Amino acid sequence: MSRILFFGATINQVVNADEYLKALALDVATGNWDSYAYNKNNYYLYHNLETSQFDFIAYDADNTFGVNWDNIDWATRNCLDWTNHSLNLPLAQKLLAVPTFFNKYKFYLDSVARYIINPDSVFPHIETLKQLITPAAIADTFRCLDYHYTITDFTNSFDLAAGDHIHYGIKPFLTARKQAILNQLNSSGVNDLSNISSTIMVAPNPTYDNIFIQRPVEANSTAYGYIVDISGRTIKEFTLNKNENYKKLSLSGLKSGMYILNIQSADRNYHTKFIKK
Numbered sequence: 001m002s003r004i005l006f007f008g009a010t011i012n013q014v015v016n017a018d019e020y021l022k023a024l025a026l027d028v029a030t031g032n033w034d035s036y037a038y039n040k041n042n043y044y045l046y047h048n049l050e051t052s053q054f055d056f057i058a059y060d061a062d063n064t065f066g067v068n069w070d071n072i073d074w075a076t077r078n079c080l081d082w083t084n085h086s087l088n089l090p091l092a093q094k095l096l097a098v099p100t101f102f103n104k105y106k107f108y109l110d111s112v113a114r115y116i117i118n119p120d121s122v123f124p125h126i127e128t129l130k131q132l133i134t135p136a137a138i139a140d141t142f143r144c145l146d147y148h149y150t151i152t153d154f155t156n157s158f159d160l161a162a163g164d165h166i167h168y169g170i171k172p173f174l175t176a177r178k179q180a181i182l183n184q185l186n187s188s189g190v191n192d193l194s195n196i197s198s199t200i201m202v203a204p205n206p207t208y209d210n211i212f213i214q215r216p217v218e219a220n221s222t223a224y225g226y227i228v229d230i231s232g233r234t235i236k237e238f239t240l241n242k243n244e245n246y247k248k249l250s251l252s253g254l255k256s257g258m259y260i261l262n263i264q265s266a267d268r269n270y271h272t273k274f275i276k277k
Contacts, residue, residue, distance in 0.1 A: 020092075040087050114246070200213065
């Protein structure tokens with residue numbers, strides 16, 4: 001057995017690789033370069049005694065959304081070659097060298113690009129957060145010390161670059177990043193994702209108002225979907241038409257808690273769990 005295959009077969013005995021790949025996809029999608037996979041920074045490994053695995057925990061994600069100190073355009077950087085080759089980053093580099101893990105990473109990244117940083121889903125949430133934090137931004141006396149930012153700069157930063165090391169507004173960055181990721185994945189033959197996952201995916205999870213459902217593209221028949229609560233009661237029903245592999249579903253009226261999403265079709269059945277906040 002080659003070293004790569006041996007690593008792929010045994011790494012989950014030590015590290016929760018799947019969860020790390022999700023964290024990596026989020027870093028790449030948001031341009032968070034000051035993290036493990038590019039700068040070997042801002043992370044912990046937590047030994048989970050219940051699973052005997054190490055869980056990856058990221059923190060301090062302030063160098064995101066186009067913040068740039070090294071003359072790199074993080075909105076267009078190749079998502080298939082993200083890591084810093086000048087550093088030894090074994091967790092990221094060795095995981096991505098295993099085809100199974102690389103395919104999972106691409107699947108998670110595709111899901112984040114389509115659903116999490118999609119302007120239709122994230123921009124309303126950004127506006128909500130903007131309104132929430134504006135009073136604190138106005139009251140912040142440290143805001144003016146380093147780069148002399150004004151409240152006008154704060155207000156404009158959601159749509160316009162602030163200059164210096166800030167090369168994008170938040171919304172333009174996410175718009176450009178989403179398109180770049182999908183273009184880069186499609187050019188590598190991952191546009192249909194048929195070889196990446198055979199399970200139903202929901203995002204975001206946990207969620208608040210809506211979930212985006214993705215079933216494998218090989219599921220090419222009309223499907224019946226339903227959501228049940230933890231007591232087994234059917235709460236919501238819907239239909240996925242033939243070749244409809246993506247669907248936005250409103251969770252209006254659902255109470256906070258854990259639910260099970262089920263999809264039944266002629267070719268197979270799928271189910272997964274999600275949390276409504």
